[in-house]
Amino acid sequence: MSMTLPNAVGATDGQRDDQAFFEAVWRDPESSATGYVVIDRLVRGVSSGGLRMRAGCTLDEVRGLARGMTLKESIHFEPGARYVPLGGAKGGIDFDPYSPEADGVLRRFLAAMAPLIEQRWTMGEDFGVQQSTIDEMLPGLGLTSSIQAADQVVDDPAAAQLRMKTAFASVVDGIRLDELVGGYGVAQAALAAMKRRGIAARGASAVVQGFGSMGGATARYLAEAGVRIVGIVDVEGLVHNPLGLDVEELLHTRSAKGNVDRTALRSDDRRLAADEWLDLEADVLVPAAISYCITAENQSRIRAQIIAEAANMPVTPEAEALLTARGVEVSPDFVANSATNAWWWWVFFGDVDGTPEQSFRKIADRMQTLSHEMFDLADAEQVSLREAAFALASQRLDVITAEFPIY
CATH class of the missing domain: 3.40.50.720 (NAD(P)-binding Rossmann-like Domain)
Structure with a gap:
C-alpha cells in the first residue's frame, strides 16, 4: 500500500503474522497531541475500526485494539450473508477529549488521515470522539463519509448510503438508533x-x-x-x-x-x-x-x-x-x-x-x-x-x- 500522509511520521506497511499490515504515527503541529492509525489487516482492500481520543493513548494500545477489531469482524462471518467481514483497524489520539482544543486536534488528525479514510480505513466514533463530530468535519476535508472506503466493496453504494441515512435518522423513545x-x-x-x-x-x-x-x-x-x-x-x-x-x-x-x-x-x-x-x-x-x-x-x-x-x-x-x-x-x-x-x-x-x-x-x-x-x-x-x-x-x-x- 502506498499513500502520502501529511504530518505523519514512522509510517510502515507490509504484514507478517506478528505485525500489523500498516501503522502511522502523527504529530500535531499545533499541540502536544500524537495520533496513531493501525491497520491489522485488509480484506478486499478495506479495514474497519473506530477512533478514540484519550490522554495517554499509546501505539501499543491501538495495535491491540486493531487486532481486536479483526476478531470482532471475523466473529460475525455468516456464509451467504451480504456482509463479508472486513479487516481490523483502529485509530487513537493521545489528547484530552475534554480540552477546548480537542476539536481542532481531531480535525487536523482527520485531515492527515484523509487518504486512509478515503481508500482503506472505514472508521467511526469510540471513546472520547462522537460520530456527529466526525460527520460534521469530513465534508470540509473532501470526504463523503467515515465509511466511504467500503463503497468499493458494496454492489450499490447509493442504495447503501440510503439505508445508512434511514438508520441514522431513526429515533427510539427519544434516543437515536445508532x-x-x-x-x-x-x-x-x-x-x-x-x-x-x-x-x-x-x-x-x-x-x-x-x-x-x-x-x-x-x-x-x-x-x-x-x-x-x-x-x-x-x-x-x-x-x-x-x-x-x-x-x-x-x-x-x-x-x-x-x-x-x-x-x-x-x-x-x-x-x-x-x-x-x-x-x-x-x-x-x-x-x-x-x-x-x-x-x-x-x-x-x-x-x-x-x-x-x-x-x-x-x-x-x-x-x-x-x-x-x-x-x-x-x-x-x-x-x-x-x-x-x-x-x-x-x-x-x-x-x-x-x-x-x-x-x-x-x-x-x-x-x-x-x-x-x-x-x-x-x-x-x-x-x-x-x-x-x-x-x-x-x-x-x-x-x-x-x-x-x-x-
Whole structure:
C-alpha cells in the first residue's frame, strides 16, 4: 500500500503474522497531541475500526485494539450473508477529549488521515470522539463519509448510503438508533451469559461504568429486561441505589459526553467516589468506558459473577486470569460489544434495512447465537470464554482468508 500522509511520521506497511499490515504515527503541529492509525489487516482492500481520543493513548494500545477489531469482524462471518467481514483497524489520539482544543486536534488528525479514510480505513466514533463530530468535519476535508472506503466493496453504494441515512435518522423513545444498538448488543450478551449460569434477569443487579452511548444503552436494555441497575459511573463519580436507579430519567437528562445530571437523582440515590464501583454488590459488571480499568491489583474487589466487556480491553490479561480462577466469567469485548460494528455493516451491505425493528431483531439473534456458541465451546473444552471466542473467530477468519482477497 502506498499513500502520502501529511504530518505523519514512522509510517510502515507490509504484514507478517506478528505485525500489523500498516501503522502511522502523527504529530500535531499545533499541540502536544500524537495520533496513531493501525491497520491489522485488509480484506478486499478495506479495514474497519473506530477512533478514540484519550490522554495517554499509546501505539501499543491501538495495535491491540486493531487486532481486536479483526476478531470482532471475523466473529460475525455468516456464509451467504451480504456482509463479508472486513479487516481490523483502529485509530487513537493521545489528547484530552475534554480540552477546548480537542476539536481542532481531531480535525487536523482527520485531515492527515484523509487518504486512509478515503481508500482503506472505514472508521467511526469510540471513546472520547462522537460520530456527529466526525460527520460534521469530513465534508470540509473532501470526504463523503467515515465509511466511504467500503463503497468499493458494496454492489450499490447509493442504495447503501440510503439505508445508512434511514438508520441514522431513526429515533427510539427519544434516543437515536445508532446510540442504542451497541449497548443493546452488550445487554443481549450479558443476558445470554446470565441465562447460561442460572441467573434470572428479574431480581438480578448490574453496575455500569460509563454512561455514554454504549453504557447508557446497556443500562437501558438490562433494566428493560428486569435487571436492577444499582450503580452508574461517570467522570464525576458513582451514583448508587441498591433498589435500582431510574435509568430512563438519567438517560434523557445526561450530557452529550455521557455525564449523569446530578439534579435528576432521587432523594434515595447516593453519590459515591468513582473508584467504589468495583465494590458494589451486583451480579453483572459492565465496564463501558475505558481500557485497562480492571487490573490484577483491583480485581479482588469484584463481587459480580459475570463481566460483560462493553469497552475495548477493559480487563487486563493478568486480571482476567485471576478472575477466571475464582469463577468470575468475562464475556470478551470482541463478542460482547461487537454489535455496533456489525450493525453498521448489516445496514450498509443490506442484511437489514436500517429500521429499528429489523436492527434489533438481527442484533438479538446474532448476539444470543454467538454467546451460546461461545459458552458451548468453553464448557465442552473447559476453557475460558475468551479462549472459546478466539477459537470461533479464528476458524471464521480462516474461511474468510481462503475465500476472499487478503492484502
